[in-house]
Amino acid sequence: MSLAADAGAPVGALELTGISKQFGAVRALDDVSFTARSGSVHALLGENGAGKTTLMRIAYGLLRPDGGSLRLFGEKVDDHSVRRAVHAGMGMVHQHLSLVPSLTAVENFVLGRRGIFRPRDVSRELIALSERAGLRVDPGTTVRELSIVEQQRLEILKAPAGGARILILDEPTSGLAPAEIEELLRWIRGFASGGGTVVLVTHRLREALEVADDITVLRRGRVAHVAHGVSDAAGTRPSTEELARTIFPETLEAAPPTPMTPSAGETVVELAGVTLTDARGVIRVRSATLSARRGEIVGVAAVEGSGHRELLRAMAGLLQPSDGRVTLPQRIALVPADRLRDALIGEFTLVENVALRGAGTRRGLMPWESLAQTTDALIERYDIVAPSAAVPARALSGGNQQRLVIARELSGELDLVVADDPTRGLDFRASAFVHGRLRDVAARGAAVVVHMSDLDELLSLATRMIVAFHGAVREVPPVRDAVGRAMLGGE
């Protein structure tokens, strides 16, 4: 792991002291101190809006704090900036990867650098760096054709030119298969034992406990809990439950487990030999045959790009098959993966967003008054935090936007619910809410088909499991190992 520079004594590589940050009337961070030691992995946990990302943006020089100080390798930094951060060997890999899909790996690698470079030289540089770091990436492949894992590797390599010493990884395991997650976590450990420093921002407690030396929990902009030496054998390791309690001091009601053998009813959705093609004419799903019955929660597991997105779109009636037969029921609800692109219109009010459902077939005048009443009722029933139903959807937090989508889609009588990663970016509490609602509609007699990027979460919810891999779809026993293997094409 020569990617990390040699570090002497385990000093604080990244030290933030008494950081405060205010956004308008909101106190995002209040006197937060955070130290990531050289040669260690530090997990940063907290619910949505706890201030994790804000803190890391300050550390990386993307945001200026209102108060507090920052030290890099013991040296006080007064006017911090991204340039200073990169110069000090800091790299940040965002949750949403920021690569240009149409450019090759090596073109993305040099993107943002100044001056003139010879393609052969930078290719060689990328290859050398990737060998040293133990992260394989083919320089000539366009990013569009790289898997999520390879894209992530490229991001890590790209982060600070010349080798990273401090890496900030924001939710790096989302969208990965279990084996891929393990490989990444192993790499993170190796990087740290070679003297590097990793800050792992995550809401997956299991991962944090598996890989982290230190854990900091943020809650509402303050440090709620710090644990050092978690990985030592000293026995200070907190349990998942203990950690969850520090993140959510309000008692977490345990979600009732989904009955494994529900009284499944009639078949409401059926795909027979269905082939699906995307907008560019590429076949994404090949002769898929599957069905779902009332009362079932069918989990669809897959790594990014396996064709599961297209499969769900077809089941929602949004994608016509190029071959085969799709039988769909009348009343379908859809919870899409990308809220602000597919489910909500940011500048429309909450009432208008509620009115969106069924807008395609509505006739005559818009019944704005009754729609406003419906919206108020949904806000009440689904605990949506909003100043009023007349504010634009964009003004809501991500969790509340998702509640609005769930409220709109899942109210009323339904035959089929298609949910594509409905808990993406949500914290435990918001996720638990979504799980509850999905179990509810299944219990009320709808078939639920759901994909989640977190396999454990999906397994806890689903009554049956389907795995998509390279466009092939098959049913797999709902067991972690079997599903994990199938996600990577294994038997």
Next chain:
Amino acid sequence: MTLWLQPADVVQLFDAFWRGSVGTASAFFSGTLVRAIPLALIGVGISIAFRAGVFNIGGEGQLLLGAVAATIVGLHLDTSAIIMIPAALVAAAVGGAAWAGVAAFLRARFGVLEVISTIMLNFIAANLVSYLVRGPLQEPTRVYPQTEIIATAARLPRLWPTTRLHAGIVLALVVALAAWWLLARTAPGFRLRAAGASATAATVAGRIDVARVSFGALVMSGALAGLAGGIEVSGVTYALYENLSPGYGFSAIAVAILARLHPARVLLAALLFAVLETGALGMQRDAGVPSVVALALEAGIILVVVAFQRQRA
């Protein structure tokens, strides 16, 4: 060009602008208001298209086709005004709608960007008018490149006998308010706004046929520009000729944007633009400012207004 330096000249300039636009009853009613009518009608149409996410730059061409259609009705139909006027205006709206329909078809069938196709259709329309007024529709003496004067029964009545203000202003008001109501209150209007605000959310969450909504919005927008052309012929020019429109179709785009695509606000923006244009013409006439300077000044004022508005937004 030394007029910029002399305070007295500046006063004279303002005076000319004032008298040309709103300073006298005749300037206001016969000039400014008459000019605001097509700007308002086309501006409402463009607002509808833009709200649906369709960038109709072809108001000028659609206006010309409307003018052609109204002229043909006005020249060849021979009955009472009660039938003639509506027939001419309906023909005009159909003409404009059909012209926009070409772009809408190209967009739906071949994915041709409407920004390109509507501009091209503007050129074709202008040349079509040139051909018509020198060929099939030329006046009988074959001297002037224009049509014969349309029948009296096809002319819009004047609201005020001493001015040139015609009944078209009532239509413009009704159309603007109807468009407002359509967008705010009706299901098709809501679909249109949703399709324009987010085609993906409209498709996925609303199950809205976005292609169909865009087609309809572009055609409707063309119908209103065509109507404006018909009203120009039957209320102002009484004949078809080249340069019938001093670029109404283009100014109306700025009108719509200034009004932030709100049909009722389009009325005010259209009035403002009409004031600027007649004022500029007044400066040319009374203060001897070359027309290019007057037009550049007008464009400058528009830029300042739009920039100021953007800043506040």
